[in-house]
Amino acid sequence: MSSADQLQSIRTSEDVRAACEAFRVVASRLREEIGRVLVGQEQTVTSVLVALFSNGHVLLEGVPGLGKTLLVRTLGQALGLRFSRVQFTPDLMPADIIGTQIVLDDPRTSQRQFAFRPGPIFTQILLADEINRASPKSQSALLEAMQERSITVGGTTHKLEQPFLVLATQNPIEQEGTYPLPEAQLDRFLIKVIVPPPERDSLNEIIERTTGVQSKDNEVKPVLSASQIAWAQGLARLIVVAPHVQDYAVRLTLATQPGGAFSPAGMEHLIAVGASPRGAQALMSCAKVLALLGGRAAVSTQDIAAAAMPALRHRVVRSFEAEAAGVTTDALVQQLIDATPRELQAAGEAR
Amino acid sequence: MGSTDPILSIVRRARRRIGLQSVLSRFAVAALWVGASLLILVCASKGLAAWWPDLGARGWWFPVLLGLAFAGLALALVLTRGHRPSDVAVASLVDVQLKLHDRLSTAMAVAGRQDPFAAAAIEDGVRLASDRRLTESLGRAMPVRWPKNSWIGPLLCVLAVAVWWFVPGLSPAAVQAAPVSDPELAAAESAAQMQIEAVQQQIEQSPELSKELGDIAPQQGASNDPTNDRKTPDEIHRETARRMTELSQKLDDVLSSERTQSLSAMRDALSKIEPGKSPEVKALAEALKIGDAAAASEAMQEVMEQIASGKMDEATREQMAADLERLAQQIADAADSNEALREALESAGMDGELASNMEAVEAALAASKSLNAEQKERLRKAIKSQKSANAKLRKLSESCKKSCSQCKNGGSKSKDGTPSSDSEDADSEAGEQAEGVLSEMEADAELESAAKSLRSQCRSGQCQGSRPGPESRKSGTGREGGTKGGAIGEGDGGDGTDAVAAEVAGKKSQMGSKRKAVIARQLVDAPPLVGESRARLREIAGDIERGYEEGTDDDPVPPHLRDLHKHYFGDLKQRIDAKSAGGAAGGSGGSGGGAPPTSPNVDSTGKQSSDKAPSAGSKP
Numbered sequence: 018m019s020s021a022d023q024l025q026s027i028r029t030s031e032d033v034r035a036a037c038e039a040f041r042v043v044a045s046r047l048r049e050e051i052g053r054v055l056v057g058q059e060q061t062v063t064s065v066l067v068a069l070f071s072n073g074h075v076l077l078e079g080v081p082g083l084g085k086t087l088l089v090r091t092l093g094q095a096l097g098l099r100f101s102r103v104q105f106t107p108d109l110m111p112a113d114i115i116g117t118q119i120v121l122d123d124p125r126t127s128q129r130q131f132a133f134r135p136g137p138i139f140t141q142i143l144l145a146d147e148i149n150r151a152s153p154k155s156q157s158a159l160l161e162a163m164q165e166r167s168i169t170v171g172g173t174t175h176k177l178e179q180p181f182l183v184l185a186t187q188n189p190i191e192q193e194g195t196y197p198l199p200e201a202q203l204d205r206f207l208i209k210v211i212v213p214p215p216e217r218d219s220l221n222e223i224i225e226r227t228t229g230v231q232s233k234d235n236e237v238k239p240v241l242s243a244s245q246i247a248w249a250q251g252l253a254r255l256i257v258v259a260p261h262v263q264d265y266a267v268r269l270t271l272a273t274q275p276g277g278a279f280s281p282a283g284m285e286h287l288i289a290v291g292a293s294p295r296g297a298q299a300l301m302s303c304a305k306v307l308a309l310l311g312g313r314a315a316v317s318t319q320d321i322a323a324a325a326m327p328a329l330r331h332r333v334v335r336s337f338e339a340e341a342a343g344v345t346t347d348a349l350v351q352q353l354i355d356a357t358p359r360e361l362q363a364a365g366e367a368r
Numbered sequence: 369m370g371s372t373d374p375i376l377s378i379v380r381r382a383r384r385r386i387g388l389q390s391v392l393s394r395f396a397v398a399a400l401w402v403g404a405s406l407l408i409l410v411c412a413s414k415g416l417a418a419w420w421p422d423l424g425a426r427g428w429w430f431p432v433l434l435g436l437a438f439a440g441l442a443l444a445l446v447l448t449r450g451h452r453p454s455d456v457a458v459a460s461l462v463d464v465q466l467k468l469h470d471r472l473s474t475a476m477a478v479a480g481r482q483d484p485f486a487a488a489a490i491e492d493g494v495r496l497a498s499d500r501r502l503t504e505s506l507g508r509a510m511p512v513r514w515p516k517n518s519w520i521g522p523l524l525c526v527l528a529v530a531v532w533w534f535v536p537g538l539s540p541a542a543v544q545a546a547p548v549s550d551p552e553l554a555a556a557e558s559a560a561q562m563q564i565e566a567v568q569q570q571i572e573q574s575p576e577l578s579k580e581l582g583d584i585a586p587q588q589g590a591s592n593d594p595t596n597d598r599k600t601p602d603e604i605h606r607e608t609a610r611r612m613t614e615l616s617q618k619l620d621d622v623l624s625s626e627r628t629q630s631l632s633a634m635r636d637a638l639s640k641i642e643p644g645k646s647p648e649v650k651a652l653a654e655a656l657k658i659g660d661a662a663a664a665s666e667a668m669q670e671v672m673e674q675i676a677s678g679k680m681d682e683a684t685r686e687q688m689a690a691d692l693e694r695l696a697q698q699i700a701d702a703a704d705s706n707e708a709l710r711e712a713l714e715s716a717g718m719d720g721e722l723a724s725n726m727e728a729v730e731a732a733l734a735a736s737k738s739l740n741a742e743q744k745e746r747l748r749k750a751i752k753s754q755k756s757a758n759a760k761l762r763k764l765s766e767s768c769k770k771s772c773s774q775c776k777n778g779g780s781k782s783k784d785g786t787p788s789s790d791s792e793d794a795d796s797e798a799g800e801q802a803e804g805v806l807s808e809m810e811a812d813a814e815l816e817s818a819a820k821s822l823r824s825q826c827r828s829g830q831c832q833g834s835r836p837g838p839e840s841r842k843s844g845t846g847r848e849g850g851t852k853g854g855a856i857g858e859g860d861g862g863d864g865t866d867a868v869a870a871e872v873a874g875k876k877s878q879m880g881s882k883r884k885a886v887i888a889r890q891l892v893d894a895p896p897l898v899g900e901s902r903a904r905l906r907e908i909a910g911d912i913e914r915g916y917e918e919g920t921d922d923d924p925v926p927p928h929l930r931d932l933h934k935h936y937f938g939d940l941k942q943r944i945d946a947k948s949a950g951g952a953a954g955g956s957g958g959s960g961g962g963a964p965p966t967s968p969n970v971d972s973t974g975k976q977s978s979d980k981a982p983s984a985g986s987k988p
Contacts, residue, residue: 027484027485028484029484029487030484030487030488030491032484033484033485033487033488034488037488255485256485257474257478257481257485257486257488257489259470259473259474259477259478259489260477261456261457261460261470261473261477262470262473262474262477308469311469313469313471313492314485314488314489314492315469315470315471315474315478315485315488315489315492316470316474317463317468317469317470317471317474318463318464318470319467319469319470320469359460359464360457360460360461360463360464361454361456361457361460361461361473
């Protein structure tokens with residue numbers, strides 16, 4: 018039975034509850050499997066799972082050595098999906114990512130013809146390591162793949178295999194010689210996850226695992242297939258969003274627009290550019306998955322508030338004043354979350 | 369699909385709490401507004417009562433304000449009912465307060481939908497609402513509390529009532545009820561009363577002055593009691609001082625009137641008379657010389673009696689006739705000299721010789737463009753008074769001449785040695801004429817004397833009337849008072865403004881007696897200095913350097929700019945000199961070459977400068 022058939026078989030509230038529970042179990046198994054290799058970083062793992070089930074891409078930001086690459090590799094192994102890694106460097110060319118046309122000799126006809134050799138992007142999980150080290154030209158090679166999930170080379174469009182997930186990493190320090198991602202590129206990422214340094218217990222365990230005897234228990238096994246992922250992504254689309262909850266997501270997104278009707282007083286001068294409608298879509302997609310991860314069949318404003326930080330932090334551009342004052346984007350988004358009332362508001366009750 | 373009744377039950381319960389809380393909040397706001405309005409209006413009514421006594425007496429404020437208060441509260445109730453939140457909104461509020469992940473509000477919102485996911489959400493919400501623990505926690509999560517700062521409104525109301533009842537403020541009733549036995553107030557009243565009575569007494573003593581001040585006297589009398597409408601000693605003092613000032617100004621007018629100026633002109637004219645040898649005529653001449661009209665009148669009487677008696681020997685008679693003739697001539701000459709008018713013309717910048725011809729003076733006055741209206745008016749008055757003085761002097765001269773002819777005729781005795789009736793008539797006519805002039809002069813002198821005396825009293829009264837202000841009381845020495853402070857010196861000072869006014873008036877009077885007009889002079893008659901400096905930079909380089917050092921002593925330069933300032937200003941003179949020397953050697957050229965040495969002028973724009981100062985941004 019395909020994932021679509023499985024979703025159509027949900028007819029009663031009991032089925033819904035069962036599906037929600039199944040989703041929760043699948044997510045838990047996946048989390049456990051990743052946890053065999055990756056110690057700690059629960060919040061980061063959750064965010065990556067949210068992006069996976071929302072069918073979105075993730076931008077991981079953190080200093081070197083926090084396990085970003087390990088997380089992505091482990092995820093690929095746990096999902097049983099094809100995995101590629103591209104190390105972005107300043108001399109990386111778009112053809113190095115998407116592939117190129119090569120001339121082949123046909124031994125039968127003794128004729129030469131062009132043939133497309135696919136690049137590493139033709140995979141299901143792509144790790145774009147240190148994405149900000151490549152030139153904008155190479156970075157933009159990902160644009161079509163991330164948005165359309167297809168690649169056009171030599172006038173021919175090649176569809177990418179589903180699910181397709183790009184997990185890019187970037188280092189917030191060592192900015193010299195890097196190319197900050199343009200806004201259009203950033204907007205393609207569903208969420209941006211800041212990878213925090215491990216805590217005391219986690220670091221102790223990391224040291225024990227990595228510097229001691231290698232255990233076979235730490236080997237990752239595939240626990241989720243592509244069809245199961247498609248089913249989970251489809252289920253996330255079906256869950257209920259009440260109008261007032263959706264309105265909260267809309268108000269929160271509009272609050273990022275400087276000078277807008279819902280922009281909190283005193284914050285207009287801190288934000289240069291707010292989130293686009295794609296930001297509201299990302300917010301809602303993530304909230305739905307968060308509701309399912311919580312075992313609920315309806316999205317709540319708390320889910321939206323929880324999804325707001327990763328979904329909006331890379332879509333809000335600080336003004337010069339905010340930068341000069343040392344106000345971080347996270348602080349701005351947190352202020353917006355705090356300032357936007359969660360309870361139902363009648364039309365015209367802005368601010 | 370289950371019923372949402374359990375959720376509605378929770379919503380109703382929450383709605384009651386929300387409504388009650390809302391009513392309390394609006395009551396608090398309404399009470400704040402009402403209290404503040406009440407307080408402001410009560411304070412305003414207290415203040416306005418001083419200017420509009422009927423307002424305070426009517427007391428219609430209170431019912432109006434009570435009505436306003438009730439209207440405000442009623443409005444609050446209406447507004448509360450007008451903002452009834454929907455069921456979903458209440459459920460959403462409950463969800464937020466109890467952190468229920470919007471389960472109740474979502475169930476309410478999707479109650480009409482038929483899909484399994486909506487059904488699951490509704491069932492979830494109903495199951496949650498049916499839990500008794502939720503009902504219990506609702507009270508804790510949504511408590512009904514008195515709004516913050518709700519005490520301010522009632523407090524303002526209480527304060528307003530307290531002000532209404534206990535603060536006397538400026539209401540007229542409070543002023544009337546003020547204790548009259550207040551020693552300071554009583555002393556002020558008494559002093560003001562005494563001062564005014566003394567002035568009035570002096571006016572009554574001088575009929576001439578009383579006649580002159582006829583228009584002001586009733587006003588002065590009508591306002592005998594300056595405490596009628598006054599409330600504080602300071603106000604009484606100020607009112608008394610104001611009246612004294614008015615009277616003093618009136619007396620100034622009297623002293624500068626035609627009568628007194630005419631008297632002054634006569635005195636000036638008679639001051640040059642030479643006394644004769646005859647004792648009676650000598651006494652007359654001396655009395656006229658010093659301007660003593662009463663003594664002159666007595667001396668004239670004696671002369672007339674002496675002539676009429678006919679007991680003089682021939683030599684005495686001839687001497688007296690000669691003296692009288694010379695006196696008559698001197699008076700006539702004095703009348704023609706127009707000395708006072710001459711001085712007035714010269715003071716005004718006109719030709720003094722014009723005084724000999726009154727018509728010419730008037731014509732010159734009419735044609736003059738250099739004199740202002742006030743000066744012209746003053747000169748016209750001087751002409752008038754001079755004419756009046758001349759007329760009187762001529763009468764006096766004529767009288768002396770008649771007496772002289774009588775004397776020459778030996779008193780016009782009849783053959784039996786008794787005075788003839790003709791001679792008696794002539795004597796009487798001459799005597800009456802002289803008597804008239806002299807009595808008029810005497811009356812004018814009395815008026816002048818009384819006015820001067822009263823004016824001096826008024827001025828001293830102004831100073832007395834103005835008691836030391838609060839500032840000077842505090843200062844003690846009265847030095848730091850400013851406009852309200854005391855006069856310089858020890859003691860309790862006084863109102864500085866009045867003291868200065870009296871002093872200025874005194875100076876004006878003094879200046880007037882010297883007959884020298886004060887001519888204002890324009891201090892700066894050159895066009896104002898505007899535009900850019902054209903000073904030679906080389907000449908002022910040393911000043912700039914010194915100025916920098918002095919400036920940095922007074923106002924330290926920020927640390928990060930210290931080096932820049934030091935190099936810029938410290939090396940300025942040296943660099944200018946070097947540049948100028950280079951310019952002189954190199955002749956004209958670009959900015960680096962310098963300007964010709966003959967014209968090292970620099971303007972602030974530095975357009976054609978050779979020794980242009982380095983800019984602030986340039987490196988030293």
